Amino acid sequence: MSASISDVGIIIHQTRFGEADKFVKILSEHHGLIDTVAKGARRLTSRKSGHLDNLNLIRFSTNRGSTPQYLSQVETVSGFPNIKSNLHKVRTCFYLTEIMHHTLVEGEADDALFFAFKNFLESLDRLGDNESSRDQAVEFQHFLIGHLGFPQPADERPEALVSYFESLIDRHLISPKLTLSPANALK
Secondary structure, three states: OEOOOEEEEEEEEEEEEOOOEEEEEEEEOOOEEEEEEEOOOOOOOOOOHHHOOOOOEEEEEEOOEOOOEEEEEEEEEEOOHHHHOOHHHHHHHHHHHHHHHHHOOEOOOOHHHHHHHHHHHHHHHHOOOOOOOHHHHHHHHHHHHHHOOOOOOOOOOHHHHHHHHHHHHOOOOOHHHOOOOHHHHOO
16 A cells, blocks of 8 residues: 655546546656546546646645555646647647656656656747747657667657657557648648
């Protein structure tokens, strides 16, 4: 049985579970990547559901118990609204969270990674809609490669990083294949 957790974290993945619950994967400041279950989060009357969006910076608590732990309290610290209103930025963030979801080890505290990703999201949220986020995303990917101890890719081009990460995790990434509708692509 593990102790209860009170921490700050960023939601990087969630999955429907059962009739009304969600599995929520959180990159936390002091506990690393943790799996939690949000009981009843898919019910219309749930107080938690509004706080459990991907990419939300949250303050949360869990109950004591075995893994996955149950979320007892959740509060949104930042929802990064400028990111979520721009499909290019959302796709970039989903790509990075998909990589972290498949490469990070659960329960390994890594405050440097947490703060690097938090700073990335905050700077991306401050960027205007017409400003390019590509350089920041490439910089974060190179940080992630070095920080996790992987060898630097032979091909340094930004477009080669997708295939590099796919070779590391031995599976195809879904988020780079997300396309924008023709109406939104012109914006």
